[in-house]
Amino acid sequence: MKTREELIQDYIDGVLSAEDQDAFDNLWETDSSFQEEVGLQQELHAVLRKRLLADDGPLRQTLRDAEKSFRTEKGKIWVWRRWIIPIAAAACLLILGRLFLFPGSYYQLPEMRSEIVRGDINSEKNQYEQAVRAFNEKDYVESTKILKQLLSEDSSVLQYQYYLGLSLIGEKKFEEATQYLLPLADGESVFQHEANYYVAVAYIEGGQEEKAKQRLEMIGTSSKIYDKAQKLLKKLR
Amino acid sequence: MHPEQKYIQYLLDNQHGGIQLIYKQYGRVVVNMIVKNNGTEDDGWDILQESLVDIYHIAKNRDFQLTTSFQSFLLLVAKRKWLNTLKKNKHREVTNVDDTVFNVEDEGEKMYADYLVQEEREQVIMELLLDLGERCQEIIRRCMQSKHQEKIAEALGITYAYLRKKKSECMAKLSEKVKEHPLFRKK
Numbered sequence: 497m498k499t500r501e502e503l504i505q506d507y508i509d510g511v512l513s514a515e516d517q518d519a520f521d522n523l524w525e526t527d528s529s530f531q532e533e534v535g536l537q538q539e540l541h542a543v544l545r546k547r548l549l550a551d552d553g554p555l556r557q558t559l560r561d562a563e564k565s566f567r568t569e570k571g572k573i574w575v576w577r578r579w580i581i582p583i584a585a586a587a588c589l590l591i592l593g594r595l596f597l598f599p600g601s602y603y604q605l606p607e608m609r610s611e612i613v614r615g616d617i618n619s620e621k622n623q624y625e626q627a628v629r630a631f632n633e634k635d636y637v638e639s640t641k642i643l644k645q646l647l648s649e650d651s652s653v654l655q656y657q658y659y660l661g662l663s664l665i666g667e668k669k670f671e672e673a674t675q676y677l678l679p680l681a682d683g684e685s686v687f688q689h690e691a692n693y694y695v696a697v698a699y700i701e702g703g704q705e706e707k708a709k710q711r712l713e714m715i716g717t718s719s720k721i722y723d724k725a726q727k728l729l730k731k732l733r
Numbered sequence: 734m735h736p737e738q739k740y741i742q743y744l745l746d747n748q749h750g751g752i753q754l755i756y757k758q759y760g761r762v763v764v765n766m767i768v769k770n771n772g773t774e775d776d777g778w779d780i781l782q783e784s785l786v787d788i789y790h791i792a793k794n795r796d797f798q799l800t801t802s803f804q805s806f807l808l809l810v811a812k813r814k815w816l817n818t819l820k821k822n823k824h825r826e827v828t829n830v831d832d833t834v835f836n837v838e839d840e841g842e843k844m845y846a847d848y849l850v851q852e853e854r855e856q857v858i859m860e861l862l863l864d865l866g867e868r869c870q871e872i873i874r875r876c877m878q879s880k881h882q883e884k885i886a887e888a889l890g891i892t893y894a895y896l897r898k899k900k901s902e903c904m905a906k907l908s909e910k911v912k913e914h915p916l917f918r919k920k
Contacts, residue, residue: 501901509882511897536908536917543858544877546794552786555747559782562749562756567778609867652890655867686871717786720863730775 500530504537552717560713564733603697605662606690608632608639620646624656631659636666654680658687662694670698681711689719696728705732737803744789755785759804763811770815780818784811790855791848800844813849854916861910869903876900 498506503520506512512520523530608631623642630638643660647653657676664673673694680691692711699708709732715725743751763784764777772780787810791797799806862870875885876896886896911917 499901501905502898505897505901505904533908536911537904539854540858540904540907540911541877543855544862544873547790547855547859548874548877550790550793552789555744555789556782556786558747558749558752559785562752563760563778563782565753566756566760686867686874718859718863726779 500533504534507534508537508541547718556717557713603665605631605666608659608662620649627659627663631663631666634666636663639663640667654683654685654687658691661691665694665697668701670701674698681714689715689725690721693721693725693728696725700732708732735799735801738799740803741788741792741797741799744785745792752785755803756781759807762804763807766808766811767815771819772815776815776818780811780815784814787814787852787856791852795848795851797848806845809845810849813853817853857914857916858907858911861907861914864910865903865906869899869906872896872899872903873907 498516498519500523503512503516503523506516507520524534608628610625610628623646627639627642627646630636630642640660640663643656643663647656647660650656658680661673661677661680664670664676677691677695677698680687681695683691692715696708696711699705699711709729712725712729712732715722719725740751740755742748743755760778760781763781764774767777767780768774784807788807862873865873872885872889875889876882879885882896883893886893889896891899912919
């Protein structure tokens with residue numbers, strides 16, 4: 497027997513069986529709240545399909561370019577006046593600039609979620625929880641060790657790979673971190689955008705700012721980390 | 734057709750020259766409005782960009798026709814966007830809001846009301862999607878982007894029946910969140 501929610505999804509996706517169609521029709525005829533839920537789910541489907549399939553990325557890039565060129569044009573006089581600033585002061589700014597340009601918040605790692613992602617094997621669950629504790633207490637050496645072990649046992653769990661990449665960022669092993677994060681950044685999983693962000697962080701640390709910019713520009717607007725990425729991008733520009 | 738409909742077309746066609754023109758003619762007007770109303774220059778440029786993307790979505794998916802000047806419409810969208818931002822960032826004390834711009838309901842707002850409300854509903858749904866767990870987000874994204882759900886199940890390493898079950902659970906969670914949002918809450 498399917499739940500109301502399953503009947504609604506099957507109806508919207510056009511995969512109701514004859515028996516389920518009968519159950520659906522009964523609910524539709526007798527329950528006004530069911531009708532409302534169907535209406536809302538149809539709206540959600542329409543919006544999600546439209547927005548998730550719409551690609552406004554190229555437009556956003558053009559808008560960013562237009563903003564950049566417009567603001568640069570307006571700032572030319574200001575830039576011209578600055579050429580007389582003494583070289584010594586510029587040198588100081590270069591040294592100090594890095595501290596102000598990339599404050600700690602950009603590097604702040606997210607909290608690692610306490611949950612098991614696959615299976616229900618106790619030892620796996622325990623190990624993962626140990627990694628969560630170590631990671632959230634910033635004991636990245638320990639979390640890296642556990643996550644490497646977990647990933648070697650099941651390389652298909654992308655969550656292990658993602659947090660291993662972050663853990664290595666925490667250890668400041670940026671090059672090694674990119675080895676784990678790049679496949680996620682180039683993939684289609686839910687970690688794609690966040691992985692791109694932290695790959696960019698790793699590139700910045702490695703002095704590859706152009707590559708960092710490219711990674712940040714790939715982060716979609718629907719991502720939670722989009723705003724943070726845009727701010728970092730602005731700093732880089 | 735309104736002569737300034739061309740600006741909407743520039744956005745739809747992603748025409749670089751046309752978009753440069755929009756920035757040149759209207760960029761400063763929007764930024765100044767935000768700066769006058771408790772925002773920074775960067776806020777202003779961000780709001781301008783997001784407003785132009787909103788206009789693109791409004792025009793792309795509906796038979797949208799401009800009935801006022803492009804500047805009026807752009808300012809209207811930017812104004813609503815900035816007000817929503819201020820509401821979200823409650824910590825930012827709003828002490829310097831220009832009443833003439835923000836508190837007077839103008840004719841344009843009535844004319845474009847349906848478009849603007851629909852745009853806001855869509856944005857709320859997309860924001861609430863991000864509040865779901867990662868697994869739910871992944872299932873919903875994949876199911877909405879492709880009709881081949883057997884293949885999706887295979888890629889996720891789960892059975893088709895389990896994918897259907899999880900999709901219905903995730904969509905129900907999203908529906909609950911949406912119903913709780915003020916924009917969707919029944920009066």
